[in-house]
Amino acid sequence: MASIKRTKFKLSGEQLLDMFYWLKLIRAFDERLSILVRQGKVRSGVYTGIGQEAIIVGTCFDLRREDYICPLHRDLGSFLMKGVEARQMMAQMFGKSTGLSKGRDSALHSGVPELGIFGNTSMLGANLPVAAGLALTFKMEKTDNVVVAYFGEGASNTGDFHEGLNFAGVNKLPVVFVCENNQYAYSVPVEKSLAIDDVADRAAGYGFHGVAINGNDVLAVYQSAQGALRRARAGEGPTLIECKTYRWHGHSEHDKAFYRTKEELAMWKSRDPIPTFTTYLQQLNMLASEKLAEIETRVSSVIDEAVAFAENSPDPDPLEATTDLYA
Amino acid sequence: MASIKRTKFKLSGEQLLDMFYWLKLIRAFDERLSILVRQGKVRSGVYTGIGQEAIIVGTCFDLRREDYICPLHRDLGSFLMKGVEARQMMAQMFGKSTGLSKGRDSALHSGVPELGIFGNTSMLGANLPVAAGLALTFKMEKTDNVVVAYFGEGASNTGDFHEGLNFAGVNKLPVVFVCENNQYAYSVPVEKSLAIDDVADRAAGYGFHGVAINGNDVLAVYQSAQGALRRARAGEGPTLIECKTYRWHGHSEHDKAFYRTKEELAMWKSRDPIPTFTTYLQQLNMLASEKLAEIETRVSSVIDEAVAFAENSPDPDPLEATTDLYA
Amino acid sequence: MPKELTYLEAIREALVEEMRRDPKVFILGEDVGPYGGAFGVTQGIVEEFGEERCFDTPISESAIVGVSIGAALRGYRPVAEMQFADFISCAFDQIVNQAATLRYRYGGRASVPIVIRAPSGGNVSGGLYHSQNPEAWFVHRAGLKVVAPSTPYDAKGLLKAAIRDDNPVIYLEHKYLYRRAKGSVPEGDDIVPIGTAAVRREGNDLTLITYGAMVVPSLEAADRLAREGVETDVIDLRSLMPFDKAAIFASVDKTSRALIVHEDVKTLGIGAELSATIMEERFQALDAPVMRLAYPDTHCPFASVLEQANLPNPDSIADALRNLAAY
């Protein structure tokens, strides 16, 4: 089995700048959300992925519209990269009628079939059997589309994780399982919920390949994703990619996260995926200061426009409280 | 971590003959049950363990009364070795008032706390989190008692298997997980339900040791069980022992088992654990023909007496249909 | 032209005809493939449609339903089999959260056309875990439909309706009826619309509302009362969610007296909802309280004397009708 970690890849300058844009946009979206929570404008328990953006960017970058993603609560960025407009995601978080769920949800529980996005319930791990089901249809249709499914290291302890990955392994389904190991499940450190160092080792129990990589390195994530996607599209079955990372904020915006030390936080902040990638681009002279400024302006205008759209969107019609239950 | 498979052990002649007795008794019990089903005297879906006896004998042989077992549907022999009288087990299978469940059950869903026997529901894998809970109390009490939990390779695909083994691994609990891999889950061959050769490999995902052994060799099973029990009693945590074996009869007595070839069945019957062990004893001159005859008479008298007891036991009182619901 | 079929054969015929009609229909579950299912319902289906469209799964009820949901999101119409309805509790979260809420949380942009076939009910010496009637849990959960046929005709017509329905449907097939219920079933598309009851017997004095395996004993009891000069409407609900209010009210308006009979336990069995609804909307019409005859609030024991003590039967139903008439 070809090494996932040593997969060869080539990215054009344009693509690299695109990656940079996504990293910045996703970071900016979450940072704005955090402010909006403090301002009381977004009233749900927001789970930001600040510090984990490289995982979403690296794994979503090469996906097709037909491919399916199965994100979890911290993966708002994957909705954006898969084609949902920032304004609509913002409206969703505001619980406005213009959001994906018409205001019924202010999180990521709503999906977009035509964009290949599955919206899970809150139940951790419950997206993984569904991911297998989506992948099963790709296999039945003999297409080379794939499913990318996300979950935290904490969710890897649920029964659905086991049943979903085993089903995918037995049927050699085109799924890439992406574990975002950010060291904590809410307040519980990984050593209290798993007796192993690498969630990736669990893949061996399902008959497919698992790798643990630096999830804060967008190029490393992209490289492994390339290998896993290629194998999935070639009908060689699932791969589990465990991305070691860290969430900068609390579990939700309401969580002060006293359970971790400032040294630990500092260590991980020093591993911020964005500066690393910025340096890379600058060393290749791809990111002149005007270019950087241009991208940053573009990002903030997208976010500003999204917030304006969400704030100006109407609340849902109370009648929608009971509609859309049965087809 | 000391090798489980190379654990040193010593058994007296008396103990070896005892092992032989148990192999014969358990075999005889199941064979009689099979006849009783055909005679219409036992009316439930009986799941015999014929061909798998070495696993129960090898793993239960050294258990204390205080140790706990968590058997599954094919493990009737473990109830006998843990101290339930054959007559009471037979009454249980007949659904008589003198059975463990007062006639409410004619399978292994009833337990005996004072003998350290847990009776699971029918739900496969559901005994494994319970096994972890029992073991947790042994750890809390700082005793060196252990729990031995049984399950088939098919049950190793349930969510409860994953959650139960992970909990045991994280808390380093004194449990020995015994997988009886008899190649089939009802009609489904192992290759259709697992993408790996050895269920034992799954232990690595929970941070403990797993071994795959010949489950038809009572001494090999005993040896591995010795090592696993020693580790558990010493506070070194769980072990998963996968015993490769085969069930001679159908999934239940009603199953004709057309899904397997007679060649396969013949191959496994040639691996019958009892003759192998008989030869061993005879080579050591421990099993003179009188001795053998004596044991066989003892076995059949126990079984005959058990059947007589069960047949002569009264049916339950209809009033018992609704009692014992709440404490 | 119609032919005599058993209830089980009628279910199989519906599956086969729907699979021929719609290539998006497929079957998954434990032992449903080459083996043809624990009860033989899917026998011959692999031979005609191949394992691609009728395949065995690992023992993973939650994944069976989760995979079905994923496939449904891509336009397929999976028919998932629970080997026994009792094991549906292992798939509970995927059903009540993932499937039942999807359309609502998606803002109406998607639906989940899955059917979950579950062999339910007792009177077969199945004991606690092979006799359950889980309907009430699902009737209570918004977003699901629940049907429970009592005749071969309805078994076929309701399964076709369920497969063509765009919502998740729990299809409860009573295992006592599999080979005992026989009747004429027309070739081809006789759809029984979900939500319509059938009046099995007409009478002006009393209304008896029931379903599933309780229909036959109810009819016998009604015949006995007819000999005593009391004529009873016997309504077979067929659909439990939605249930046929119009048919119920029409009968109650005529008779002013209603008895509900079901095999599920009394407390919060569907009889509670029917009784409360009749009172709310037809209080003026009632000359007597709506009465319930149901399984006592306990579990299903194995021994016949115990199980028969719990099951409603023609005698107990006739007595209940007499009480109602005498009120």
Add this chain to the structure above:
Amino acid sequence: MPKELTYLEAIREALVEEMRRDPKVFILGEDVGPYGGAFGVTQGIVEEFGEERCFDTPISESAIVGVSIGAALRGYRPVAEMQFADFISCAFDQIVNQAATLRYRYGGRASVPIVIRAPSGGNVSGGLYHSQNPEAWFVHRAGLKVVAPSTPYDAKGLLKAAIRDDNPVIYLEHKYLYRRAKGSVPEGDDIVPIGTAAVRREGNDLTLITYGAMVVPSLEAADRLAREGVETDVIDLRSLMPFDKAAIFASVDKTSRALIVHEDVKTLGIGAELSATIMEERFQALDAPVMRLAYPDTHCPFASVLEQANLPNPDSIADALRNLAAY
């Protein structure tokens, strides 16, 4: 001497006092340890009792309950926390099959003294998966008890009763009340016996039966009707299984008119059972149909305009009382 506590503090006080009283009582769940629980209920408990008796688990609801059952079988009294009641669906099988049936299948030889604490209910912008009211599922399942306190006094007294009860008890703590409900709570052992309701307000004209977070709006509605000259008995059930028939009948015998109000959905919510039971046993006493005001048969949306449209409130309750009085 009594002191003012919030509902949340009262729950904590019950836990602490019971853990001091009985060394067999321990707490397990996600983030219940050093973090003190998602809502802070277990704050300070690790400090006093150590992680041995209040520990974090992996994200494995089924194992949390299964482990509790195992510990209970060895004489412990585990108090398991579901982080939100919504996730109890992931532990469903262990609760309704493993725990609920154990004593029955064991022939009365054992019992399962576990408490499952589950923060339930809405009106906190929790959306579909942080607002659920799962009581009806468990009230329906024989072998379980279900309680739902509405005041700090009952929160403490019922939790103590639940911990000392030898049966599995589902303890529903309404998260809306955690910090909003305040009241005087005596030091020490004021047990509130499971199965007893409390009359919160007396009146001879109408009976209103409710529980949990619906008690306060019900009382307000009753006060409004009092100003209109209509006096209402307001019964707070406190226990849902068993429920206090005597208290309900005593009131209905007096008023002849009853309204049931609950936050759970209407169809097969507990109101259905209460209504059916009142009719069965008190038909002669009724001058009007027992009426129900409940959450519509749908899911809990996030946006306030939507959630408020679904929740019963003083206005809708007062209107329902007026209808009942006018009938």
